[in-house]
Amino acid sequence: MTGLPAAVVFDLGNVLIDWDPAAAVAQGLGVAEARRFIEADDFDFMAWNHHQDAGRSLADGIAEVRRTHPHWASHAEAYLAHFPTSLAELPDTVAIVRELHDAGVPLYGLTNWSAELFPHARERFGVLRLLDDVVVSGAIRAAKPDPRAYAAVAEVSGLPLGRLVFVDDKRSNVDAADALGMDGVLFTGADDLRAALRERGLPVRPTA
Structure with a gap:
């Protein structure tokens, strides 16, 4: 990327919003x-959840568990029934979003999230109203690191990928963004993110 970035794109889960499925x-x-389920050797919760993020319905997701791993069906049902319990705001990163928003920097979200579950976050977390738009993978049926997810955020922003800084906590998603010409930043904490954004000329306060 040459020059000042035109916008910043944030992943949501574990960047702006803490996500702890075991809590649900x-x-x-x-x-x-909860620990037995999330850490099970015979069931990959993250892979199962990714299918919902990529557009599979919750009903079909539960049906899959009942068919393939019936002994975990009640656990998957408990996760969905108590999903809001898994979420909490990450205030240090939200503060960065507020600073960028106050400075007039265009901001977007690109999140791997079930379209059916995302309304819980939209209703609860005011930080999402500071973003110009949020691309929800379940709604477009393409989850990161699928290139279509990144193309979708370029479309809603009206900006080329090469003008966008992209912040995500998963290396695979950042690498995919970099390969498409975005300026990927691996999220490891709010202080490191502040430093990375300041290096790019973006108006956030320095770390204390």
């Missing part, structure tokens, strides 16, 4: 059962 399962079945 624990709300329904207890901490021990």
Whole structure:
């Protein structure tokens, strides 16, 4: 990227909004059962969840667990039933978004999230109203690191990928963004993000 970035694109989960799926399962079945489910050797929760992020319906997701891993069906159901419990705002990163917003920097979200579950976040977290738009993978049926997800945020922003800084906590998603010409920043914490954005000339306060 040459020159000042035209906009910043934020992943949401574990960047602006903490996501702890075990907390949702624990709300329904207890901490021990939540740990067993999330850490199970015979069931890949993250892979299963990714299908919903990529557009599979929640009903079809539960049906899949009932068919292939019936002993985990109640755990998957507990996760969905208590999903809001899994979410919490990350205030240090939200403060960065507020600073950029106040300075007039265009801001977007690009999140891997079930279209059916995302309304819980939209209703609850005011930081999302500071973003010009949010691309939800489940709604477009393409989840990062699928190139179509990044193309979607370029479309809604009206900006080429090469003018966008992209912040995500997963290396695979950042690498995919870089390969498409975005300026990827691996999120490891708010202080490091502040430093990275300041290096790019963006108007955020320095770390204390």
